[in-house]
Amino acid sequence: xxxxxxxxxxxxxxxxxxxxxxxxxxxxxxxxxxxxxxxxxxxxxxxxxxxxxxxxxxxxxxxxxxxxxxxxxxxxxxxxxxxxxxxxxxxxxxxxxxxxxxxxxxxxxxxxxxxxxxxxxxxxxxxxxxxxxxxxxxxxxxxxxxxxxxxxxxxxxxxxxxxxxxxxxxxxxxxxxxxxxxxxxxxxxxxxxxxxxxxxxxxxxxxxxxxxxxxxxxxxxxxxxxxxxxxxxxxxxxxxxxxxxxxxxxxxxxxxxxxxxxxxxxxxxxxxxxxxxxxxxxxxxxxxxxxxxxxxxxxxxxxxxxxxxxx
Amino acid sequence: xxxxxxxxxxxxxxxxxxxxxxxxxxxxxxxxxxxxxxxxxxxxxxxxxxxxxxxxxxxxxxxxxxxxxxxxxxxxxxxxxxxxxxxxxxxxxxxxxxxxxxxxxxxxxxxxxxxxxxxxxxxxxxxxxxxxxxxxxxxxxxxxxxxxxxxxxxxxxxxxxxxxxxxxxxxxxxxxxxxxxxxxxxxxxxxxxxxxxxxxxxxxxxxxxxxxxxxxxxxxxxxxxxxxxxxxxxxxxxxxxxxxxxxxxxxxxxxxxxxxxxxxxxxxxxxxxxxxx
Numbered sequence: 001x002x003x004x005x006x007x008x009x010x011x012x013x014x015x016x017x018x019x020x021x022x023x024x025x026x027x028x029x030x031x032x033x034x035x036x037x038x039x040x041x042x043x044x045x046x047x048x049x050x051x052x053x054x055x056x057x058x059x060x061x062x063x064x065x066x067x068x069x070x071x072x073x074x075x076x077x078x079x080x081x082x083x084x085x086x087x088x089x090x091x092x093x094x095x096x097x098x099x100x101x102x103x104x105x106x107x108x109x110x111x112x113x114x115x116x117x118x119x120x121x122x123x124x125x126x127x128x129x130x131x132x133x134x135x136x137x138x139x140x141x142x143x144x145x146x147x148x149x150x151x152x153x154x155x156x157x158x159x160x161x162x163x164x165x166x167x168x169x170x171x172x173x174x175x176x177x178x179x180x181x182x183x184x185x186x187x188x189x190x191x192x193x194x195x196x197x198x199x200x201x202x203x204x205x206x207x208x209x210x211x212x213x214x215x216x217x218x219x220x221x222x223x224x225x226x227x228x229x230x231x232x233x234x235x236x237x238x239x240x241x242x243x244x245x246x247x248x249x250x251x252x253x254x255x256x257x258x259x260x261x262x263x264x265x266x267x268x269x270x271x272x273x274x275x276x277x278x279x280x281x282x283x284x285x286x287x288x289x290x291x292x293x294x295x296x297x298x299x300x301x302x303x304x305x306x307x308x309x310x311x
Numbered sequence: 312x313x314x315x316x317x318x319x320x321x322x323x324x325x326x327x328x329x330x331x332x333x334x335x336x337x338x339x340x341x342x343x344x345x346x347x348x349x350x351x352x353x354x355x356x357x358x359x360x361x362x363x364x365x366x367x368x369x370x371x372x373x374x375x376x377x378x379x380x381x382x383x384x385x386x387x388x389x390x391x392x393x394x395x396x397x398x399x400x401x402x403x404x405x406x407x408x409x410x411x412x413x414x415x416x417x418x419x420x421x422x423x424x425x426x427x428x429x430x431x432x433x434x435x436x437x438x439x440x441x442x443x444x445x446x447x448x449x450x451x452x453x454x455x456x457x458x459x460x461x462x463x464x465x466x467x468x469x470x471x472x473x474x475x476x477x478x479x480x481x482x483x484x485x486x487x488x489x490x491x492x493x494x495x496x497x498x499x500x501x502x503x504x505x506x507x508x509x510x511x512x513x514x515x516x517x518x519x520x521x522x523x524x525x526x527x528x529x530x531x532x533x534x535x536x537x538x539x540x541x542x543x544x545x546x547x548x549x550x551x552x553x554x555x556x557x558x559x560x561x562x563x564x565x566x567x568x569x570x571x572x573x574x575x576x577x578x579x580x581x582x583x584x585x586x587x588x
Contacts, residue, residue: 028493029411032406032407032493033407033416036404039459039460039463040423040426043459044429044460047434050437051436113331124331126571127336128335129570129574130339130570130571131335133563133565134563134566136523137538137541137542137562143338151354151355151356153358156358186335194578194582247431249432268430269432271433275435275439276439288434291433292429299425299428302428
């Protein structure tokens, strides 16, 4: 064998060793992560960039020539002057604040109510899991029939209590928003209950023993021990549900369709209407990006809190 | 340690618990009973909760007049595809993030969390246009791919915290014996983490089965999933609530099975996916 050949063999072996060593170390982890990263880059990152590009154009699918005219930031400027957008932002805030606050309070109450470990209690907790596993569309349809003005159960009992809801809760201006909020509360309160139960279970017992020795009442223990200790869990749950609440679509689609008027037109639903009913793609993409920025800010907050909790 | 509750308090708490269960169960109970009612009884005022004329007619009619079989098959294909794909891509990725010493790799977990928070509506326009340009509108593939993006992000996020709780020592012993990192994952860590994988899988099945928005945008009449099928089977004018209830019941079978029989895994999925940093 010539020297050169020998060197080639050695270098090839070295290269093979290097690869093997890399796969033994951090390289192996990178290799396990890479397929997913590439997949996500192709399916999610590219569309996001695409969405940003489209938002700078006037592009209507209904246009026979499929013209895409560059309009710069016009779509964004238009968004902040569009009264429907401003209304839908307000509607979204009411919906998110209403659902999240109610669910936080009720979820905590449920967690405290069902914290003990009996067989009955455990069975009850399991039953309460059902709503959040249901398809939101089906939930919407079921509640729509419960709310129906002519034969719905809820208007019937309300009437028996002396409350007349006219054309039904979903069709009356003042009732529609509380009605859809109640659906969300029904479906998602158990999620918070579970998160809070896990939080309660991880609390230390010592402060309670000390408080008990000092003769603190149950209410005092709740206010001065449970709530402060549970604060990290409460924060995480609050942000998580807030972001989820922004996603609402199916239930609105199935029940009110955004109405009556625009009483339940959350931003999400408005974006859908602009994009998939009016086919005004550029404008819809711009609105979607506004929504994304709101969610991104909330997500970063959420991540910062999770990070701090780890320390 | 707890003060003993008085008899009255105990009674009050029991009453409240019963009311809570009623509130959360009555809509489902209503759905089930409506599916066994004749039309006029479903509309009866005052409502008939328990005493009504029992019939299977809604079921036979749904089977005879709607394409429920097609819708269920489509839902099954899409959920199964998205679940398998997201586990194959997500479980090793979650493991890599949990075990890697590189800060960059560790931090990439947050990238998947961010993805998880993206409202699907925000991606509607680009997804629709891209799928149209790829001529994938109305295909199973388009829905499986989109569901997988969000499903896999959840799997990574959840499996990462699950693997972090699995002790490293056994894997390290295997590595010392000359096993590769892949072998340590495949032969040691993964078998120890099957409950976590099951929890993640159940969650992902529910996600994809329940998806409505992507299906609304991307399915054709031949690939409609069950939520779309329900809407397609009834016109706005003439709705038979009995038959609709039957279709809704078919749509909630996975939810029923998982929450009633696999709830331990489900709870794990919820808490790990949501709150573990």
